[in-house]
Amino acid sequence: MNQSVPAPRFSAPDAIDRRIIAATQTGLPLVARPYDAIGEEIGIGGAEVIARLKKMLECGIIRRIGVVPNHYALGLTANGMSVWDVEDEHIAKLGRRVGALDFVSHCYQRPRHLPLWPYNLFAMVHGTSQAEVDDKVAAIAKLLAGAVRGHDVLVSTRILKKTGLRIAA
Amino acid sequence: MGRILDDTDRAIVNGLQGGFPLTETPFADAAAKFGIGEDELIARISGLADDKLLSRFGPMYNAERLGGALSLCAMQVPEARFEEVAARVNAHDEVAHNYARAHALNMWFVVATEQPEQKDAVLDEIRHETGIEVYDFPKIEEFFIGLKVEV
Known part of the structure; x- marks a missing residue:
């Protein structure tokens, strides 16, 4: 689906x-x-x-049609943007495996910005508590073991803006 | 949350995150699998949306397939300037979401433009207005996007 x-x-x-x-x-x-x-x-x-x-x-212009749950209101108040420095030759295979985890809502390969930013795999993790998010990040770490050089988790502290994407007719 | 979901609400939230029928009477067609009628499904979705348990109901569009550009961007904003910079960034209509995050790169936002070339122009404007570098993280590969929420 x-x-x-x-x-x-x-x-x-x-x-x-x-x-x-x-x-x-x-x-x-x-x-x-x-x-x-x-x-x-x-x-x-x-x-x-x-x-x-x-x-x-x-043709993929529409991803899907249905209800779009509000994570936050549904109790998934904790989230972390987990970011990983994965060896390039393994990222296609490992990215798919991370993306298939049911607690990951978005999973992308993105560019590094060295030396500030060594991470190339972004996986958004949701949970009902920070401890639950931490456990889930640990599960990703286990899955990536051996192919990852480092990782971090960026916790959101505040929503500064949230609007839908606007497309003019 | 100010509302307790009953089993039917839960079934709707879990079971209707995709696949809403493209038929003349889609609510009637979708309602059957929840054991309710058309009017009740409409009322429940409407109630869930009013209570903000749904952020939306309808087609979820893929902005990039519409021919525009979409990217995740980040800035390293000095604490003392955080509110001012947030206001400047948010003032751009092309900025859809913006989050404060606990990291040296402490402001993360999504920029979506209708024309691909507009994206760099928006990032340049933000750099110019704030005097702070904007790091661009366009996707290279998408492994998954979706909300597999189970309630």
Whole structure:
């Protein structure tokens, strides 16, 4: 369900797609026929809205459609951005294994900025307490043992801004 | 949290993080697997959203596939200037999220732009406005993105 897959037949969104995106990026209307409602708003039929959403889902413009839980409100108040200095030749394989852990919400390879920043694997870990986050980071350390030269965990101390991504029509 | 989730709420949060039907009456079609009706599913999602237990309900778009740029950036901000710099960074609409983190690099934010070339311009503006280096951490490879929350 959540696994991102390579995009088949990617095509860039056209003007109508972009209007659908603009109309739905903050959410779907909570009515019995939400796609008809969107269609009405932008002047196309509900069936076309469905067909276009389906295509955007298939080619990866849409990751998924559903509820987006608020980690924080659901009790997962502790999080840590765990960062790892993984040997380059092993990162593809190990990154996938870390990303598959069910307590990791985002997992990316990113560039190092030496000497300040030696870490190239970022894995966001969530838990109900800091101790739980620490345990989970320890589990990642175990998984990466032998291929990792160092790691750190950056705990967020404050949310300074949180908005959705905005896309103009 | 000011609300106790019942089993049905939990099933909805756990079971509807993807796969919402692309059908004429998606709530009616999705409601069946939770043993409730269309109206109740709409009411529960609406209630969960009102109580902020959901940050959103609908399609989750992949900003990069839309042709724009998205990157994680970090700055090393002196404590005395933290609020001022946060305000300057946050003033950019392209900054979607910004977190204070306990590290020498103590401010981490996501920049999303509609045109790929705009990203570097935004980072340059922030450097210029604050006099502080902005480190850019664009993704090289994505291993997973998703919220596998179980409640």
